[in-house]
Amino acid sequence: MKYTLSGRLLRGEQSARLLLLLLPVLIISAAFFLLPLARLLVISFEGDQWGANYWQALTEARYLSSLVDTLLLSVSVTLVTLAISVVCGLFLARNEFAGKSLLVSLLTFPLAFPGVVIGFLVIMLGGRQGLSAELGLMIDGSRWTFAYSIAGLFVGYVYFSIPRVLLTVIAAAEKLDYQLEEAARSFGASRYRIFRDVILTGLKPALLASGAICFATSMGAFGTAFALATDINVLPMTIYTEFTLGANIAMAAALSILLGLITWLVLFLARMLSGADASPAA
Amino acid sequence: MKRTPSYYLQLGFTLLICAFMLVPVLMSVTAGVTENYFKGISSGLTLRWVQEVLSIYSDTLWLTLKLALATLAVNLLVGVPAAYVLARSKSSWARLFEEILVLPVAIPGLAIALALIIAYGGVQDLRTSWLFILIGHVIYTLPFMVRAVVAVLHSIDFRQLEEGASSLGAGFLRRFFDVIVPNCRGGIVSGALMTLTLSVGEFNLTWMLHTPLTKTLPVGLADAYASMRLEISSAYTLIFLVMLLPLLLATQWNGHRRKAQARPAVQTPAPVAKGVT
Amino acid sequence: MKLDQQGVSIRLENCSKTFADGNRALQPLDLEIRAGETLVLLGPSGCGKTTTLRMIAGLEFPDEGGRILFGDEDVTRLPIEKRQVGMVFQSYALFPNMSVAQNVAYGLKVQKCAKAEIRQRVDEMLQMMELSHLAERKIDQLSGGQRQRVALARAIITNPRVLLLDEPLTALDAILRDRLRADIDRLLRSLGITAIYVTHDQEEAMALGDRIVVMDHGRVAQIGTPKQIYFQPQSDFVADFIGQINAFEGEVRDQWMTLPGGRLHCPHLADGEARVYCRPEDIELVDSDSVDAHLQGVVEQTQFVGDRNRLWLAGIMPRQVLVESSGRVEFAAGQRVGIHVRSEKMIALEPRELIRSESVREVSPC
Incomplete structure (x- = not known):
């Protein structure tokens, strides 16, 4: 009875074909991502005592301060970027005027700039020969510089984050249901209440998702700090230093795992809370 | 339409932010073609710095291009079929694998690079080859390609399109190339542009993975920023921007095109400004 | 256009379908479809009609033994x-990446027909379906009705052995549906092709089918011509699913059934508990004091729909009774009327079917 098996055979044939199509990605992912990550995890536990590296990372002043500084920096960058993007995004989504699409293009074209280049742009703004230095010379005769301090990093990260957060906010603002606002008005709600209860609530999923991405990229950003070449110890710089100068691979691995856990967790939580897709897709 | 003071306040703020985004880029571009930036534009315009960069760093340009194209090729070859399988499969194994596949997006590049070095840094032939960087770029960009295609596949009823094609006698390969691929072209183009853009500008991974003989453009930039005079750094940045420009334009064009396509045939009345906020 | 499509007969033997989640969508089914006939699979959603169609198509495969x-x-x-x-x-x-002509040509292209032949046959087909002026259009530039015609053209151009239609009119609005139903009917008759048509719309089924298979919960409830299905339903489910119907149930003694609103003459029924059905258009309205007014009720609600009045009567059965009468007679709510049901217009079911009384649909205005 050949034919009785037909359904199963065909289905089996189909699954085999699908598996074959997936196989290359499976191999790449297993060999060059999962395996290395596992090795990283194993190495992060090497040392005198089990978990000593993690203990050290969370207790020793230089690691802890690096972690806390990076967290604070990333949180403030996220909040400021969200505020700027909500104002600009709502304005751009709700008004039509000549040159609007050009304005949107100009605001979002630095989307593709890598961190190093943004570091250089910050030097252009706040470095020793930068715009603010010229301004300072004109006003009080001293060169105002901020590029090489934590302020430089802050400006750079905000610059880096504005395009992607702004795009998400514009897209979400365009999808807001105007009838909700009109309904709120019919109840006599004030502008402030409408903004808080209707608009911000409507934007919340987008803000959560893009805010999480902004936070995660700020935590892991390396290029800007590198280009500014300061002694600011953001976590990625600390990891880099441990690895190259200190040759403390186990410590670098432990810090990397910590950093990866934090960024992954924040993105995961945002995805759970917003129901939207939180990933740094442009 | 009545323009309220609040409208002008918002416009002013938006323009200010636009200036913040634009001014440093313009300054950098100017510096790259100025004889002596310290003295200002009055010292004259020149392509000297650009030429100098080209003579010092031209190999980084080629390597960057080569890497970007190779990354794209790998992503197209393995990413598009994988996206098809993931969009089609309902099994929880497929969901789990999708999560693993996009994980590199949620983990800082530095950590991934470190993991790669720990696992394969001992293999000298690989460590010193440009292929090592290629691996990093593929791991980092593949999720974007796969997700772009999966998103499009979820937005069209590709199963029914495929059933339609098979009812007309088309076997699997025909269906894949006649129906699936053309109808997720938008997603493939987005994914491809994203791959190229990310690969060309990738620094976090590449800095860790590169060797003196395998320097990419962003790595060269970091080098120049640290050791060269401002005009050379600027000229180098200018070259990078020129390389990026077609990708940015294509991305914007693609975005507009897809937005226009996504719009329903019957246009809903566009929401007009209400001056709220 | 050459109409050389001679359909094949199709036979399903012992075909059941159990999905991977263990859900049995179709109980073992035997079905014979004659060459050239149009068979309609009719039933509510989840009844197994689409699964049956997809098995005939080759998109699903029957369980072992089928x-x-x-x-x-x-x-x-x-x-x-x-x-x-x-x-x-x-x-x-339809393939959004191809034009109308390319869509229609696709099946021939897959069959590796010569280019010239493809062009000629596509031209003929487009002409026959009145699509020639749309040949170069993209699919998203077509209306629903045009898309439907393209889909038909694409399906029949390859001279298939059987034409399978899966609720092809569901996505359209009511007026278009009526018109296209007639078009499809004409097309199927002129092609003489074996066709299997799935729908949940009983009017569509009756208009198109040579025979109708009414399905329920993965089983065949009845197979028959539209008239058989409408006038001789073999189960409560079929009686109730096809058209609107009134159910009368009560105790029968000496050929009379006793109901709250009077008596019903049922010469064909034996004594005991029984139920009979009657279509709204088969009930005659008579003056309440007439000798024929065996049953009396009160008009509770009326609805004038042009050619006829729809009346909902209370007091005859615990549930309202729906009656249709000429549109020219006036009725007012609260009016007392008598009704008369001729015994030859009553539909009585086999006793075994009477157990499932729960599936009877509420007849009420909506």
């Missing part, structure tokens, strides 16, 4: 691309 034959050929294990069927999908499944 057999599908096209003529004398066993196609049970052939996937759809090897079965030479034409299929029209509910959402048409």
